Amino acid sequence: MLLIECPHCGPRAETEYAGCSEAHIARPESGGLDMTDAEWVEWVFWRKNTKGVYLERWNHAAGCRRWINCMRDTVTNEILATYKAGEKPPKIADAEREYKF
Amino acid sequence: MSQKFRLESGGLINRDKPVTFSFNGHELKGYDGDTLASALIANGVHLVGRSFKYHRPRGIMSAGPEEANALLQLGEGAYTEPNARATMEELFDGLVATTSNAFPTVKYDIGEVNSLFSKIFVSGFYYKTFMWPSKAWKFYEHFIRKAAGIGKAPEEHDPDFYDKTNAFCDVLVVGGGPAGLSAALSAAATGAHVTLVDDQPRFGGSLMAQSGQEIDGKPALEWVDEAEAKLHDLDNVQVLRRATAFAYYDHNYVGIWERLTDHLPVKPEGLPRHRVHMMRAKQVIIASGAIERPLVFCDNDRPGIMLASACRTYVNRFGAKPGNKGVIFTNNDSAYATVLDLIDAGIEIKAVVDVRKDPLGPLMEKADAAGVKILTNSAVVGTSGRLHLKSVEVAELSDDGETAKSDVTEIACDFLGSSGGWNPTVHLHCQAGGKLDFDEERGAFVPAPSNRTNPNISVGSCKGAFGLADCLAQGFEAGQEAAKAAGIKFRKSGKAPTAEAVDEGNRRLLWLVPGKKPLGQSGKHFIDLQNDSTAADLQLALREGYRSIEHVKRYTTTGMATDQGKTANVNALAIVAQTLNEAIPTVGTTTYRPPYVPVTFGAIAGRDIDDLLDPARTTPMHSWHVNAGAEFEDVGQWKRAWYFPQPGEDMHAAVNREVAAMRNSVGILDATTLGKIDVKGKDAAEFLNRVYTNAWTKLGIGKCRYGLMLGEDGMVMDDGVTSRIAEDHFLMTTTTGNAAPVLGHLEDYLQTEWTDLEVYLTSVTEQWATASIAGPNARALLSELTDDIDLSNEALPFMAWTPGTVAGIPARVFRISFTGDLSYEIAVPADYGLALWQALMTAGSKYDITPYGTETMHVLRAEKGFIIVGQDTDGSITPVDLNMNWIVSKKKGDFIGKRSLDREDMSDPNRKQLVGILTDDPKEVLPEGAQLVEVVKDKPPMDMVGWVSSSYWSPNCDRSIAMALVHGGLKKMGQKLYSPQADGRVIECTITDTVFYDKEGNRQNG
């Protein structure tokens, strides 16, 4: 079970959180009204399924109820950083590393 | 004579405390400090069970958690426990153990005939033999499961209770042997919070099995006692005995299974049987030791054949003799420690069979000097003895070790200890995602440094350091290192305990010991004793084309029994590698998964059972419903009154009565469970505009409006009525089951997408209790209980609300209707809920007010064609599919789901659409979920055009009614459909609109 550092509350067990898929997928200002069907479908449905460092959202549902961002390596489950919603991901030297199997 | 294999003296047993126990109905004696296995051995009992496939007689083969044969049924009745490892069960007065896998007795087992049919039990026998013809499988399965069923689960409710605790520490040390104790001492000296766990009743680990060891110049066990006393006195150290670290999860989350009462003859009141400590450790030190691996030779499974180290453990720790005259079979020097200790104990060693050509090692030299007969470059090539080992056959090996010479010597003996070297117990390291390196010299997988996700350090023999001196030094260093990594300011913590370094000698890795004939032609080379898989099975799997070790494992079931192959896996993959002519690390290991040992379900469940499994939510009126004899249904965590049967009524009768009573006079429903979200802030109306499909800005204060909420994909996710309390204040209702997800959905948008909106959301579901009264007499009833609310159609029209006083209670009265009849929902602060309900029931008696439950509510709403989200929608249904275009604003700009509704697919006229369904026979009620077809064929498959989402008997229509989602249904009004049933009947029906009752909608005006 992961230990996730909520930027508002501190380190908390994964069971306090609800997982919420990829981060930084901003809703288009227009609500997509100026987008083609293909562009809109891309935004609604398609998410990365990264093997390696992934930016994702968690909701601290049984805590402060805030959405936070998390930089996690999906191979090792190492959490490289957590940061508040609306913030940019921090620069982490080895966040770019790739896994070869 | 009792305990005729007990030594005169020695061992860590308490000879002043004799213990009586029973095995297969025989009363036997042992001592306090024995395990069940050691007591059996002291009584000369080796034969304890029958093997899984061939029902071959099997004996105790180890002295630890790796035991593959001695899996016994313990206790009786509700307390019985299957598959207990006799080697891990402490003996206590009154313990009852029986053999599991034998019928009628362990000595005469009819399943042994399976041995004669062993050709059909080869690799993949389940797949090959029993999968065809399919009908035969049912017959075989019954037979196989009965024969193979290892133990019996208790049939009664578990009378014990179990605990679970969340725990934290700086440094967790797993294993209380020399390495673990050394680590715990040095970590504790830094001031770190240390937890030390060990699966035995006392610390010392391998030292308990050894003799003559010294630490810091003292007898080793004296040092252990001092170390334990020291740790006990420290406030920053927690010590857990009889506690197994069974699982290593991400971010150093370790499951520890502590057994508190299993070893006690009388279980103390109030003490849980087991306790699971879910430990979040900053650093973990793994000192889990090593498990000896057996040599794989022909007919290596007879009772009396054991691990060499187990023979030594029984003699040194338990003062029990594995036999009177033994043979030791080895490929390394460590087995000579057993030889020397057994000779000291007066046991005759007929010979040491050593596969090495030029054995080197200090222990071998000592044995040689003591005159022990050592047969070098030799192997055990066969054994005999049906229920117990009687003799072994020994032959010299060929140069390459692949065959044995034909000159065979028979040696009579009653036990054999074999040693093929040692496998570090790397399970926890691997569960933590750690990789393994292969130590070519020792033929052993050893842990590579841990990854950063789960920082841990392996020390001692689980790291491949088998010498005592190395164990102590590594433990000491790791203790300091882990404390430092856990952020403890370094304090000098003394110096490492020391012991004499001993040379390990040389080895000859002979993974598959040849027999007299080629493999598989005579006798069996068992790899996995518990699952009865052999070297020949592995080679067959390879011949059949399996290559991945994970596939070979599953096809042959090697390593898949309850011991998870602790003595089998490395031998298996080495033999696979050898057969494929590949390097062992190339073949790789199978995945190590939790749990390390079987853990009782009770311990895993802890207190989360019965009423504590999941909280039940009840409304303030719940006690009234219970007293009224209501049946309840679960909606999410809520207990909702389902129907209120009167004496002699079934659900059908009760619902018919409730439905009619509401339409004829007045009914009352507990609507408290509907989700309620308070929406406040200057942008509240704009926010609602964006989350619902219809327009909200112009909704007047005191007015209510129904809304559909969509996901970004355009699909209906929830519905409910929202009322405007003030310019900047709304009360939203959600469906009962969806309250939390809807709140989360709304919060998500406010926090992450529309951060400029000033809106505050508060869940108020539990703050209000709501009684809904409906029916032609609803107004008359309510008017008797209020004098400050004008209930006229003009003052309080449909879809309006007003504050006021009802039965003396401050209330909000909403004139909204889910029944289609005149209806008021009266919401009061939750604490007044029961008082309101009672007042309405009292005042309503003259109208024969009838309480009704959710089932009647479903019928009433279906009569009006009102949908239930989640019943008439399934996540793939849009408002257009529901024929609810009227609720989708064409004027307003963006709202959630709008763009998706404009997608090309959404306007496909052949989408599934909600329609009404009337059966041709009005008495026939379609089953919900029934499939609908246009063309009936003799048998499935048929082209399905839709399915029934809601279906009821409607007393008010005096016929059945249904709704269904049908492809292109809206343009098929009047068309015939057919519903083929499982019993072969075909129900004929016709598509209609969804409003079955009061089509003009006059009744809601009263």
Ligand SMILES: [Zn+2]
């Ligand atoms: Zn938080």
